[in-house]
Amino acid sequence: MRRGVAVLGLLVVLLAACRSTGRAAPTPAPTPVRPAWQPVTLPVPPGAAGRLALRDVTACEGRWFVVGAVVDGSGGTRPAAWSSADAVTWTALRPVPRSPYGVENVLTAAGCRDGRLAAVGGKTGGVHGNPRISTWRQVADGSLVEVPAEFEVFGGQDAVNVGRIAGGPRGWLISGNRATGAAAWVSPDGTDFRLVSAVPGLAADVAGRPWAADGVAVPAGWLVVGSVLPSGRTGSDPAVWTSADGRSWRRAVLSAGDGFEDLQRVVRVGERTVAVGRRGDGLGAWLADGDGWRPGGGFGGAGTDRPGRVWGLAARSDGAFAVVAGGATGAGWFSPDGGRWSPVVLPAGVPAGADRSVAVAGSGDSVVLLVDDGSRASVWSAGGSWSPG
Secondary structure, three states: OHHHHHHHHHHHHHHHHHHHHHOOOOOOOOOOEOOOOEEEOOOOOOOOOOEEEEEEEEEEOOEEEEEEEEEOOOOOEEEEEEEEOOOOOOEEOOEEOOOOOHHHOEEEEEEEEOOEEEEEEEEEEOOOOEEEEEEEEEOOOOOEEEEOOOHHHHOOOOEEEEEEEEEEOOEEEEEEEEOOEEEEEEEOOOOOOEEEEOOOOOEOEOOEEEEEEEEEEEOOEEEEEEEEEEOOOOOOEEEEEEEOOOOOOEEEEOOOOOOEOOOOEEEEEOOEEEEEEEEOOEEEEEEEEOOEEEEEEEEOOOOOOOOOOEEEEEEEOOEEEEEEOEOOOOOEEEEOOOOOOEEEOOOOOEOOOOOOEEEEEEEOOEEEEEEEOOOOEEEEEEOOOOOOO
16 A cells, blocks of 8 residues: 555656646746936927927937928928937928928938938928928938939839938948839938839849838948848748849849748848848847848737837947837837847837828937827937836
C-alpha cells in the first residue's frame, strides 16, 4: 500500500513538471509611457477671422513648423504656417501666394531642410474640380513663397495623388502616385520640381502595381516606402525604393504573403531607418541597418479604430514614436530600437475619419502632436525621458 501511494505521488509530481515546462510564461505587458503633454497655442494669422485647420508638422536644425490653413465662416480657405524655436512659442509665417489658387491653398504636407520649411499645398478648382497643387518654400526673410507649377507637373490625366515632402542634403523629394505607378518629384532647392514617373522601378510592371506612401533622405540618397500589389493576388506586400539622385529608382519587395501588407511611414532614428505599416490585424515595423532590412516588432491591433492606419511616425533622440488611429491609450507607440514597442498615453484620442488630420514630428527629446477632428484643431508638445513607467 505504501509503495502504491509513493508511485502515485511520483506520477503527480511528474505530471505537474510536464505541465510547468510545456507552458511558456506569459510575456508581461509593456508599461505605458506617460509624457507630460503641454497644450500649444498657435496665433491666428493676420486677416479675416476663422478656424485653424492643421495638416502637418516637421522639424530640423532647431526649428519647428506647422502648416495648414485658416477656414473662414463661409468655408473659404487661405494658406497658413507657423514656426517655433522651442515647440512652445509660435509665430505665424507670412504666406506669399503667386497664383489664383495659391491664395486659397490648404498646406497639406511639410518638410524641413537646413532649418527652413518647404510645403505642398492645394485647392480643388477648375472645370473638372481637380486639385490644383503648388509647392511653397521659405525664403531668407522668413516668408513662405508659393512656387506655381504647370498643371501637368502634379496633375493631368495620369494624376492620382501628391503625398509627403522630405528634405535632405540632396534637396527635396515629394512622394506620390500616378496612373503609371509610383512617382517622385525632386528639386535641388525647392524652386522647381521635376516629375519622375513611368520609369523602371517606379512603374507598374509584370511584378505588380506599386504605391508610394512616404520618403526620407538617407546617406546614399533617397528612400521611399509603400507597397506592391502583385499580379494575380488580392493582398499587397511592403516595398521600398532607393535612389541616389531621385531620377533612377530600384525597387525591393520585403516580404510576400506572410502577414506584412504595406509600409506607410518612414523616419531615420540615428543610423537606423525605421518604417511602419500594416501587419495582420495590427501594425509592425521594418528596420534597416546599412543595406539590409529585417522585420521589427508589432504593435497596435484589433480593438482600435481602423487598426491598419498610421497617422504619423517621428524620430526622437532615443527612439521612434508612432501615432495610429485609436483612443488616447491605444494610439501612441514608442520603441527605442523598432523591436519592442510600448504604448504611449496621448492627450486625446486620435480620430480615424477621412476628413480628419493627425501629424507628429520629433527633434531631440521633444515631440509635437497635432490633431484636427474636422471642427477643432489642437496641438501639444512633450519632452523629457520616455522611459516606461
